[in-house]
Amino acid sequence: MNRLEAMGVLLAVIDCGSLSAAGRKLGMPLATVSRKVSDLEAELKTRLLIRSTRQLTLTDAGRDYVAACRRILDDVNEAERAAAGEYTAPRGDLVVSAPVVFGRLHVLPILIEFLRTYPEVNVRLVLGDRIVNLLEDHVDLALRIGSLPDSGLVATQLGSIRRVVCASPGYLSMNGVPTKPSNLADHQCISFEVLATANTWQFHVEGADSVVAIHARLIVSTAEAAIDAAIAGVGVTCVLSYQIESALRAGALRLLLESFEPPPLPVSFLYLSQGRLPLKLRALLDFTAPRLRIRLQQAQAALDY
Numbered sequence: 234m235n236r237l238e239a240m241g242v243l244l245a246v247i248d249c250g251s252l253s254a255a256g257r258k259l260g261m262p263l264a265t266v267s268r269k270v271s272d273l274e275a276e277l278k279t280r281l282l283i284r285s286t287r288q289l290t291l292t293d294a295g296r297d298y299v300a301a302c303r304r305i306l307d308d309v310n311e312a313e314r315a316a317a318g319e320y321t322a323p324r325g326d327l328v329v330s331a332p333v334v335f336g337r338l339h340v341l342p343i344l345i346e347f348l349r350t351y352p353e354v355n356v357r358l359v360l361g362d363r364i365v366n367l368l369e370d371h372v373d374l375a376l377r378i379g380s381l382p383d384s385g386l387v388a389t390q391l392g393s394i395r396r397v398v399c400a401s402p403g404y405l406s407m408n409g410v411p412t413k414p415s416n417l418a419d420h421q422c423i424s425f426e427v428l429a430t431a432n433t434w435q436f437h438v439e440g441a442d443s444v445v446a447i448h449a450r451l452i453v454s455t456a457e458a459a460i461d462a463a464i465a466g467v468g469v470t471c472v473l474s475y476q477i478e479s480a481l482r483a484g485a486l487r488l489l490l491e492s493f494e495p496p497p498l499p500v501s502f503l504y505l506s507q508g509r510l511p512l513k514l515r516a517l518l519d520f521t522a523p524r525l526r527i528r529l530q531q532a533q534a535a536l537d538y
Contacts, residue, residue, distance in 0.1 A: 237309065239273040240302040242266055243281065247299055248369060251289060258369070323516040324353035331376040334456050334476050336360040340376060343524045347517060354513050362427050362455070367505055373514055375503045376525075378473065386503045389522055392529030393497035395474040395536065396428065396435070399486040404466040411469070414438060414445040414493050421468030424449035425459040434471050436493040460486070473498070475532050488536070500529060 245255040246266065256266045274281050281295035291299060331340045336358060344356055359365070365372050367386065381388055400420075411417055414436040424431045424447065431452050433444045450468055453459050456476045463470040464485045480486040502522060504514065 236273075236276075237306070239269045239276075240306060242269045243273060244299065244302055244306065246270060246282070246289065247291065252284075322353065323351050323513045325511065325513045326355045326357070327373045327513055327517055328357045328359060328371055329374045329376075329517070330359040330361065330365045330370070330372045332362050332378060333360045335376065335378065335473075338475065338478075339525060339528050340521070343521050343528075346524075347520050350520065351513075351516055354516070356517075367503065373504060374517060377501050377503055379498050381499070381501060381503070385506055387506050389502040389518065391500045391502060391522060391525045392533075393499050394529070395497050395533075396471060396495055397474050397477065397491070397536075398434070398469060398471050398489045398494075399463060399477055399481075400469040400489060401464050401466050401486055402484065404463075404468060405487060407466075411489055414443065414490060417445060417447050417469065420448070421450040422447040423459050423462045423468050423470035424452045425456055425470060425472055426452055426454055427456070428473065429471055435495045436490065437495050438493055442495060474536055475529075478532060478535060481536070500525075 242255065242259065242261070245259055246252055249255045249258055252266045252270070253263050255261075256263045259266070270282065277294075277298070279294045280292050281298055283290040283292060329340070329344070330336075337360065341358060344358060348354070348356060359370075359372065364377070365375055367373075367375055376391075378394055408420060411420060414434070417434070422434075429435065431449050432446060434447055436443050436445055451462055453462065456472050459470045459472055460477055460480060462468070464480060469489065477486055481488065502518065504510075504518075510518075
């Protein structure tokens, strides 16, 4: 039996919550996953997992063994990274995740420059608006927009982004310009469901956060769709400031209710706490973070102008 492989399978089962989910993550048949865990228990002559139709529960011995497995595999991974030269020069593969529009507009141009500077580093950029699990999805560096929950992740703040309300000049000329959030009750709205609920938007009114009801004539799942519909004159929409920079410059959209905007959302890099960082990840952080800070500052200045 390959003891290290069996340890890795056991950890995948615990992290994924089931044998079948671990099999999908590892690309391994369910029967193989089950057999490797059973072989490990037989080798140790103790039961590690209590299996039921609904859940898996670690025994006391299992909890101690899983904690030891994590330490052992972390040490092995650290040794392999050192042997591969990850601590002597930036080289190897990295996975970076970012929201779709922000990643395309701001992260990708910097990564292209990074690849030219570090020819021995390869990057996979995963663009998506869902929140990824860095450990389960094997992500080295994630860009997040919004408040961060308490976790074991390390955060590097890059700046902030505004939540803005906007509409096309054509729509406003036909329907009037809302001057306070309550006016939105008389307007057609386009709701971007990732940023807000379908029927309410957040504002800051008289020094306090306020939830305002809206009438969503159109509900979409991407910012691009909301912006396209707003430019077409369907109604008023609420998106993030960086998503409409080009439309504002072109005069296709106008900002509304700026004095009622809620507090800006923080933009951060997140990565796993793993002791000494591999040079490839340190190089990526040192290269991208200051450039993204400048881009966010420039974007804010463009809106203020």
